[in-house]
Amino acid sequence: MKRTLLGLATATAVSLAMASSAYAAGKLNIYNWGNYTNPKLIEKFEKAYGVEVTLDGYDSNETMLAKVKEGSTGYDIVVPGDYMIKIMIGEGLLAKVEPNKMENFSNMDPKWVDVWWDPGRSYSVPWQWGTTSFTVDTKVYTGDINTLKLLFEPPPELQGRINMLNDMNDVINAALRYLGYPRCNGDKDQLREATELLLKAKPYWRTMDYSIIEKLTSNDVDLSQSWNGAAMRARAQRPSLAYAYPKEGFTGWMDNVAVLSDAPNMENAKLFVNFVMDPENAALISDFAKYANGISGSDKFMDPEMLSAPEIVMPADAPTPDFVQPCPQETVDLYNKIWTRLKQ
Template sequence: MKRTTTSTALAAGLALLAQSAAAEGNLNLYNFGLYTPPELLEKFSKEYDVEVTLTDFVANEEAIARVQAGGHGMDVIIVSGYFIPAFVEQGLLMESSPSEMENFNNIAEQWKSIPTDPERSYTVPWVWGTTGVMVNTKVYDGDINTAAIFLDPPEELKGSINVVPSMNDMIDMTLSYIGAEPCTTDRESLSKARDLLLSAKENWASVDYPSFEKFINEDLNASVFWSGASARIHGMNDGFEYGWPATGYMKWMDNAAILSDATNVENARLFLNFIMAPENAAMISNYTMYSNGIVGSEEFMTPELVNARELSVPDELKGAAIEQKLCGREAQDLYTRIWTELTR
């Protein structure tokens, strides 16, 4: 919301100053691995005299399981947009009202409301990106904007393909490839998707979150992968290019939220406000190679990031984006059956 009076802005500023003056102690951050710039935590720690401890996780499923178990000691968590409802329905996130924070107006209009947190009652942007395919063009010189890379792979890529163990993304992209709707409960479509995945698996090397070195050294030459991670790999081996499957690729945003049982609440609120400042949001983007949704951050971004091809979806492929979401219970159960069969 736009501030309309000087007194409102002054009150907000005084409140933030009061928080800043009182800030000390600790903050425990829970985030995906390789997703948090050390210099961001150093800056926050120095500015507010707060010691920050970072704990990594691999996937949303791992994170929510640990939070559900209790006794985790975390304050702020990074959660993918489609997973927010699962956290909220179980009372795991604090309704921290980020829209009342001083830096909230820095969020770009398209990200001030998201389907899973329409009022931004719980979350603020971390970064956003896409899930598509990454291919070594020194090995393969065909079309890279196709899910056939992993579902009906060319001979030269067979045996050196990885797919990330992200169940919903994998099945949604496969359903789109065969012309079905993501999150469908249609048994015929799901059976067709399952059969295609099982057949394609024979040509894969792994279902994994592999180290970047496996691509840089060309032990792996293709993968279902993320735009920012692909940009980082391209910077170390320029043979790798990123493609957006024309039949459908995933678009998502990861967000920062305060856990409902956080012990360092005021420091957590300071951190959410802190990452909505353009210079700090740019620090996250420069490290992760993803866009961030904060207006004004571009001027602090590195030329490598600003010019990264992976961050600019071609106009003709923008309509193929699939908003990442968690399916209904019936579809989710059917997805789980397929995934269990595929990964056993």
């Protein structure tokens, strides 16, 4: 892919220069996960192109999708997770802006080019990638943290001190992993067993909330299901926290910058897509939220702590992260029934 695109570099650079000249003014409206965008990145983009940026936040892929499907949102840029990119492409919600023909595409780490959710990268580019596991206060619990047993059969010192993500897929898939069953699982007997496990564990959970950092740093809980970057940010304020790599497995994910098909500021949106593939700009993204980004050379500009943090650099004996693809609709319907029962 990279060899094919090298011949386009000069022509692409000229066209992008013309675009920045023609669109060195106006607006860009970004809809991203909350507490996930470095203000310095936005300031740099505004200064470079004379574009006024507005930023709104959401707390889940599903919240974002519902908003976008309403239509006429006024948003240009969204940052969906991997499986949601696939869904939105299928529903015609994303513009085919062809990042793979942009000047900075040569900076992309090759392993993130031919991804299952956007092969060849015609619609999206990496924002950040990471894992979903959990974080434990090792002063409160001193045993082995690398097992999902702590979520579903916790020891006395953790009971009532656990926060789970308010996320159907992350919670149900964790239960399936603990039982040794595959994800996106439509086997009714296995899902019934997972439901029983979740209902039995629920009394041990204090909350189900996306506010991971706040829950942990306020000492409201001693264990929280979490994303690895949020775990690193929480550890900066509560040093006894440790991020687990459970032997039963954990989720891998990538959030991606994409342009809505009805974006009112299409050319400025394309400028932003190219902008985030610059290594220095990708480093700004990672330095704020503490996740890896998928752009080669960005490590030279990152906070050095990122390069050795245990939440970012997985142990050699850790399982390979499980990137879960979209479930068939019949399985989604079964998940929804489990989730409704669990949240009652």
